[in-house]
Amino acid sequence: MSASAASLLPKETLSRLRAAAATGGTILPSSGLGAHLPGDREPLLPVRPELAGLLPAGGLRRGAVHAVHDSTALLFALVGPASAAGAWCALVGLPDAGLLAAADAGIDLTRLALVPEPGPDWPTVVAALIDALDVVVLAPPAAPPAAVPRRLAARARERGAVLVVRGDWPGAEVGLRVVRTGWEGLGNGRGRLRGCRLEVESRGRGGAARPRRTVLHLTDPAAPPPAGAGAPGRPGRGAAA
């Protein structure tokens, strides 16, 4: 249900409200927050339709903290459509990020900044980026001091930025994890890698605590879809045991 609503999501206020009603989420920022946001800023940044169902709000909600475990490909897939739609993004603490893959995922490299070595005072750097950008992707160089996650979350909420953290992060609205990866096109000494299928599970807080699953099919955006390559999108499995 949420996935279908989220596929409508978009720029018009009407469909945004519809999506909000459909997901039952509180999308519009609560009091005190709206005042900081310019009127034309969307409270939701778009995501791929497959992922919309995994997120409580049906998109990347401004002011929310999202956690992504382990998979950089999933990270790019999550952030790509928002960047393509005009959001400014920063990757903090990801010196190994494959930027070609990021570009393929839709991330606009002209609106992407990298801070590969944020230094010992990384929470301050992240806070400064939250002030200025729409999406801040953070791979914490070290376990954060106790007060930092709360402080950054408050900052993101106040400034209307999306914080996406790689790894565990206390207080994340939703955590995404790849539970199974299938690779396509690679044989035993034959072929080449053509795509992959990530089975993604999300766990949120409160009402979204029930795990949800979906399958994300990542292929070369330029290539035609392979005819009959595997089952087209495995259905989600609902709650894992």
Added chain:
Amino acid sequence: MAEPAVRTVVVRCPDWPIAAAGYPPDVPAAVFHAGRALAVSTAGRAEGVRPGHRRREAQARCPELVVIGHDPDRDAREFEPVVAAVEALAPGVAVVEPGILALRARGPARYFGGDEPVLELLGSEVAARLRGLAGVRVGIADGLFTALVAARDCRVVPAGHSADFLAPQDVSLLTGPGVAGAGTGREALVDLLRRLGVRTLGDLVALPAADVASRFAADGTLAHRLARGLDPVPVTGRAVPVDLAVDLALDPPAAQVEAAAFATRALAESLGDRLAGHGLACTRLTVLARTENGEEHARTWRCDGTLSTAAIADRARWQLDGWLSGRSATRPSAGVVLLRLTAEEVVPHAGAQLTLWGGWDEHGERAGRGLARVQGMLGPEAVLVPVLGGGRGPRERVRLVPWQDERTAALPAQPPWPGRLPAPHPSVVLDPPRPVSVRDLAGEPVTVSERALLSGEPAVVGLDGRDLWITGWAGPWPVDTRWWDTAAAGAGGRCARLQVLVRDAGQTRSRTPEPTRSTTPEEATRALLLVSSPVGWSLEGAYD
């Protein structure tokens, strides 16, 4: 049919190189270049020295002749005040060459009430500026060539009378300074015309244009057109050189960063206004601060041409911050008395910068300021933006440049790059690659031959002391570039890439690899990109 020539004013200072060197016309002087006289002063001419004379010959005729070296830069530099004097009266001045300038006559003639007043006004104004150092000739006519000829006699040729005016003039005028196409070829042409009995421009015009073209080719045609009073070159105004430095004297001296920074903001605004007024954007900016005791601190900031006023002020503030509140010995001993912002390099402003960023709005401005702030915390090199370029490997194709620096790719994207791996690209790219070992089922190391053949079927990848079973692989794809450079091996040297699917050995039930199972790639957990180089295998990237 001929297009109407543009009515043109020409102001020329005869023998300008002499005047530029600082010698008045009554001193016998000549400028020599490559052993021959290029320009001769009036007094020198009276002694019999002519342009084209050898130095020895010239000095034989006039022993007290002042010999001046040829310096085109000096000529142009010294002409600048003359140009400025004319520009103060009429816009759109084009410098034909040092000593000759041209402008369209229409505007000034209407403003000053006719051609004659313009002629008189420009003549007296330039003469006043030169203070007798050189003569001034002004001419107004249709087209640049006619005006140049008219300027010899300081006269106005009425509109439509160019042909009549030019007809009795000597053909040698076609080789005069400032004439389109003048040069050695033209001199030969004039010489030839003379020998053929064509002595005046009118004689040349009397010849059919087609015959001139077939006999004298392109330059003949051009000369014919000039002689008919048709101007091939329209006069276009020069770009005014802009003074792109702004100063601010601080009184009392600013000892605090805040006070200096506040002053910088106003200064940045005035520079920004000046740049915007000229439609320019700054790509290199120097901020200079000087203290009471004469200490100076200057730093040049590079940027991609989108520095806003606020960004200029920010940079000046960071610099002053580091200088005034630094702990090192470079800290100044007194307050700042002078601030100067200089735009070292400017480019035409690309409109509202929409093309550059696909919408550099308030939003992007805010992002830029935030990134600049992080640069202020960590240093300019800490905030990077990627630029995609050409190349074969995933590391070659991306170049990281500091934010606000010019975004140029390392390698051109245009040439084909055979051997490049197609998408999907690895989402993790290790730079430098991490060494790994690749072994076959028998435990022997797998190598890649000169002909890009594997010595055995890869079965195990040893990474960080752990063994990963290979369940699927493809390749190797050789890349044979810069094979002469062993140091670059891996980064672009002779290497081969291999894609493998691996399963952590710890997760398998059996310790024995089972190649038959590799046909079900669903079981694999990671896809890796390996690269072999002469020094061995390494892990270049991962796809998960």
